[in-house]
Amino acid sequence: MALRMTVQVLLVLRALLRDPGRELYGLELSEETGLQPGTAYPILLRLEHEGWVTSRWEDVDPKAEGRPARRYYRLTAGGAAQASTAVAGARRGARGAALRGLAGEGGSA
């Protein structure tokens, strides 16, 4: 199952790339990306399956903490490099498309 670079995937990657060493849990990631957890979760699973992301359970006692343990996600070294390339490529593509669009509008006007 190849990873498709959709806008949502790019949003998740961008949020993780802000600080590649930082670990984010699901809801934090949803808030940063503006995606619903139901959208972000399959993306994280795919990224993890592709080896771009690793995850771990938070090591806390839920009773002592008064909340359930979180699952933290972090980019791997290889994943960070690939994610940077993908995000940069998408930016270039978007810029190119925008410029083409502007040129098209200029030509038609």
Next chain:
Amino acid sequence: MTPQVPAPAKCSAEVAARWCLPVTAIATTVCFVSMFARISVLLTESFMFVSLGAEFLWLGIYGRRVARYFGVDMTGLVRRRGGGHVRAEVVSAGCSSAPLGWWRVLCVVSSVMPREAGRRWVGEAESFVFEAPGDRRVLRGLLWSAPETAAVMWWGELSRMARLALPGRCAARRGRDSWP
């Protein structure tokens, strides 16, 4: 001048003889078709009733065992990551904001996922629901995305099993995407 007498109508017996057979044939055919349809519906329904009864019987006998196999306990218990079954009130420890009904739904949905992945999904759902209390969209979103999630999980599980089946070829990648 004699008045023109209209031709006499055909005798009613003749009309009856002419139309009786086709009408009878059509009516009989309709009756037979309807009867067969009703019999088949009756048979189907009775088969459905019988099969439903058999399913209930089967579930009554084996349901608990099947639920245990999938890691789901149906009697108000929820499953917990890391294995084992703990009662809902013990798991939640006052930190779960989701009603028990939703937990049952989550547990049932997670039973279509690979076992470890399902446990992980329920654990994450618990965390999501706790962190965003009262936001039903979170839970709804997770449930809506469950088929996609299950597909991704099964894909990961199957590819992991395939790699384990071919140890020499893919040993380097083994365990990379096992569900922790």
